[in-house]
Amino acid sequence: MTRSSSSSSSSAPAPGSPSGPPPARRDLRSALVPGAIGALLVPAAAVLFATLPGKLSEVHDFRAARPCEEAAVPENGGCLATRSAVVVAKESRREKKSDTRLVTLDPDEGPPAEVEMRGAGPVFGELEPGDRVTVHSWRGTDWALSLGELRQDLMGKPGPGAAARFAVALALLITGAALVRAAFRWSLRHTRDPAVHAWQTWVPFTATAAAVAAAVTAALTVDRVLPVLLITAAGCAVAGTASALLTRALGRRATDVVTLEPRVLTAERVVRATVAGEVP
Template identity: 35%
Template sequence: MRAGTGPGTDEGPTVRKARKVRSLRRAWLSAAALALLALGLLGVAGAVARTLPGRVSEERAFLSARPCGPAQDAGAGDCLRTIRGTVQTAESVRSGRTTVFRVRLRPPVPAPADRPVDLDSAALSDLKPGDEVAVTAWRDLVVAVRHGSASERMGGLPDERAAPIAGTALAAGWAAVLALVAAFGTVRRARRAAARRPFTPRVRFGLPKALVVVAVPVAAGILSGAVRDGWTAVAMTAVLTTFVAVPATALALLWDRDGSPAPDPVAGPAPEPAPEPAAGPPAD
């Protein structure tokens, strides 16, 4: 048996070099996959952000809409139309994981009141077939439903969309930045390990952190849309997200490491420091 190849002995230089090469190759492949993921996320963020000008314009048109006058064509323009009708059916139905109160009007009624209307509040829960209601509509959207003194405004109207959409784009952008940071760190750790130099461990990224990356920008968008309109709400969403994302990312890179710095086992143990020479006898 040749020296250096028996059981319990250290691997030869050739074997260690081959393992280092394989480790670096795996690191580069992982980094390439993370970089492609980042590019995909940036593409999603860009595609979503491109819809913002149209959303903001629609929001402004909706907020500036006024009730249609008697001389206006109620079927055209951006005025708020009032459509009166009679309830044909009113019942609680399952919609996804929630229960809604669905109302249908007796035909013929103009669009969009000819479609089922899902109500959420208890204000109109006593509606029954034969009741007269007034539906407020803008373009092809139902804005509100009124019966007597009770009314309900629909959710998801144009004045509630721009800022949450901006939050969605920012969530994708934040995730793309994290993927690029992970790609850089993967290659850097592998190269330092191959050189038998200490490196900082990776930051563990699991489901809770992924939920934070998504939830913070979207929540900032919802909050901003509730207190501001148009580009002001979009800018407020970006500022709030930045105030959370930048410190959170920096703190995770500084303190949320998975273990203590150590060389990669593939590269072999780091060389032990040379022992210090023993101190001689004190001079006379």
């Protein structure tokens, strides 16, 4: 017992040694991965945004174009033109886990041409060699194929590609910004901070996913850019506010107190230990 008492009393810090525990260090390691991913996503979104103005302007001009029969002075193919053609053949290819649907046409004027359909219907499934179809074009690009009352878009139609790129750019920007913000907050924590609760991860993740969903839906369904940006900003504001309020509410209810139930030893246990400090 005397030995134990001496060891216990000698556990005090030796003269000249710093008193108390060492200062807590910033927990930077946990912020490296999200910070690095966010730092890559934000420039990627910027690159996509840099290529969007021309595409979006093209989409705007296409949607504002009128049929050439109604245009007073058609210039540079800026009106919606049509021409008649005969189906020579059609083919469906399986490439990279997707189907490519090709139709070979023999127009009344000009050499035969091959066009790629967007999707499986409704025109492609009804086409047969020898059918006469109507080809819709704008600025020299074929964008739709009609068979009677049925019409189907071609891969060259302006719009879907630009909208998808706009949606991807918004999703990358929101996700990257959320990761950079999370990395900054995590870098302010200390290594001796209490364990992170599960809700401190899934609440911001859910808010980010909701903001991304709102932005992508707006980009794919709304024609104009300004309303899309306003909807995206409103979605981010609502999601961020809800995340902050829910995090604060859960933080007030959280506790770091752990209740330990005593256990009675039924047998001798040997524990390795080291004597610290000077022993008289």
